[in-house]
Amino acid sequence: MINKGLDALPDILTVMxxxxxxxxxxxxxxxLVKTEDFPVKKIGRRIIIFKPNLVRWLESNTAS
Known part of the structure; x- marks a missing residue:
């Protein structure tokens, strides 16, 4: 369940x-972040998710 709006999220998210x-x-x-089509960027051992990429992924991977 999504518990807060996208506007409340930072532009770059951590896995937590x-x-x-x-x-x-x-x-x-x-x-989830280890799946092939999930939009993550690795910087060293750190995994980050850019909010616009997350939004596009959610739009294409959830039922309307």
Missing amino acids: ELKEYLGIGREQAYT
């Missing part, structure tokens, strides 16, 4: 912020 936004568990969040 993604987890909170989507209302999923830690393991589910890491499984």
Whole structure:
């Protein structure tokens, strides 16, 4: 369940912020970001998600 609006999110999210936004568990969040089509950027060991890429992914991967 999405528990807060997109406007409240930072432009660059961490996996933990993604987890909170989507209302999923830690393991589910890491499984999601490891899927081939999920838009992440790795900087060293850090995983980040750009908000516009997340929005596009959600739009194309959720039922209308």
